[in-house]
Amino acid sequence: MDEKIKDIPTSMPTSIVERKVEVVPQITDLPTSYGDTKIVLLPRDPWWCFAYWEIGEQTKQEIKNLYGENVKYVIRVYDVTNVINFDGKNANKYFDIEINPLANNWYINVAETNRSWCVDLGLITPDGKFIVVARSNIVMMPRYGVSPLTDEQWAVLQREFERLLELSGVSMIGKGSFDIAKLMRERWEELLAISQLQQFISSGFVSSFARREVEQLPKEFYLKADTELIVYGETLPDAKLYINGDEFKLSDDGRFSLRMSLPDGEKVIPIKAVSSDGTMQKEIVFIVIRKSEIK
Incomplete structure (x- = not known):
C-alpha cells in the first residue's frame, strides 16, 4: 500500500519570547597605581612603622x-614629637634611609619609643640637595611599657580578683554563670553609685539642701587598697622563656608581659631565656618584698 505524505505548511505561527540576560560584572584586580603622587605612614608597634607611596608618571617625568x-x-x-605646624625644618631631628627607586613601600625602624614621626619621600641630587617629592601624615606610635595612669574606681581588688578566679572554675568549686553575673553586678552597682555621686556633687547644680543630705549619709568609714605586679621584657623571638619554671609563650617579636598578684611577704620571680639551639641562656631573678601596715 502506497503512503502519501501530507503537505506540511511552510508558514508556521510564531511567538515572541523575551529573554532577560543577566550581565555578571567581571571581578578584576585592584590597580597597582592610581596616578597620584603621595606617601602614607602607618604605625605597626612602638619600634616600627610602615610607609607606602606612589609617584605619578607626570612627577617622574618632571624629576627626570x-x-x-x-x-x-x-x-x-622626622621626629616631630610636640612640634606644632611641622614644615620640614622644625623637626627635633631626622635620619635618611636610601631606598630602591622601584620600591613602593618600606618598613622603618625607629630607635626611640613614645614619639611622633613624619616622613618625606624625596631625592638627593649629586650636589647634596634634598628635594621633597611627597610628605606623609604624622603618626604617634603606640606607647611602650606600663601606663603611668591608673583609675582607682575601676581597679579590681585582690579579694575580688580571687573570687572571680574561683568562680571561673580554677578551684573546681562548681559555681555557675549566675554566681559570676551576681558578683559583677554587685561590683558594677558599687562603682556606678560612687561615680554618679561624684559627678553629681562636682556638677555645680547641687542645692544646699542636697549637700546637707549628702553630709548626713552613714559615717561608716573604710579604706580599700591593694597592689599588683607587672613583669615585662623581651628576648629573641625564637628563644624559649621560663617564668617561675614554667614555659611562657613569647609574642611574634619576642616580647612578653605578665600580670601577677602581689601579696604580703617576699616574692621571688626567676625569668630565664634559652636560645633556640639550647647553647646559651640568660636569667634574671626579681625579689620583691611587700609589707603592709594598717594604722
Whole structure:
C-alpha cells in the first residue's frame, strides 16, 4: 500500500519570547597605581612603622627633566614629637634611609619609643640637595611599657580578683554563670553609685539642701587598697622563656608581659631565656618584698 505524505505548511505561527540576560560584572584586580603622587605612614608597634607611596608618571617625568637620573631616592624620617605646624625644618631631628627607586613601600625602624614621626619621600641630587617629592601624615606610635595612669574606681581588688578566679572554675568549686553575673553586678552597682555621686556633687547644680543630705549619709568609714605586679621584657623571638619554671609563650617579636598578684611577704620571680639551639641562656631573678601596715 502506497503512503502519501501530507503537505506540511511552510508558514508556521510564531511567538515572541523575551529573554532577560543577566550581565555578571567581571571581578578584576585592584590597580597597582592610581596616578597620584603621595606617601602614607602607618604605625605597626612602638619600634616600627610602615610607609607606602606612589609617584605619578607626570612627577617622574618632571624629576627626570629637572634633575636627571643620577639621583638617590631616600625616605627622610622626622621626629616631630610636640612640634606644632611641622614644615620640614622644625623637626627635633631626622635620619635618611636610601631606598630602591622601584620600591613602593618600606618598613622603618625607629630607635626611640613614645614619639611622633613624619616622613618625606624625596631625592638627593649629586650636589647634596634634598628635594621633597611627597610628605606623609604624622603618626604617634603606640606607647611602650606600663601606663603611668591608673583609675582607682575601676581597679579590681585582690579579694575580688580571687573570687572571680574561683568562680571561673580554677578551684573546681562548681559555681555557675549566675554566681559570676551576681558578683559583677554587685561590683558594677558599687562603682556606678560612687561615680554618679561624684559627678553629681562636682556638677555645680547641687542645692544646699542636697549637700546637707549628702553630709548626713552613714559615717561608716573604710579604706580599700591593694597592689599588683607587672613583669615585662623581651628576648629573641625564637628563644624559649621560663617564668617561675614554667614555659611562657613569647609574642611574634619576642616580647612578653605578665600580670601577677602581689601579696604580703617576699616574692621571688626567676625569668630565664634559652636560645633556640639550647647553647646559651640568660636569667634574671626579681625579689620583691611587700609589707603592709594598717594604722
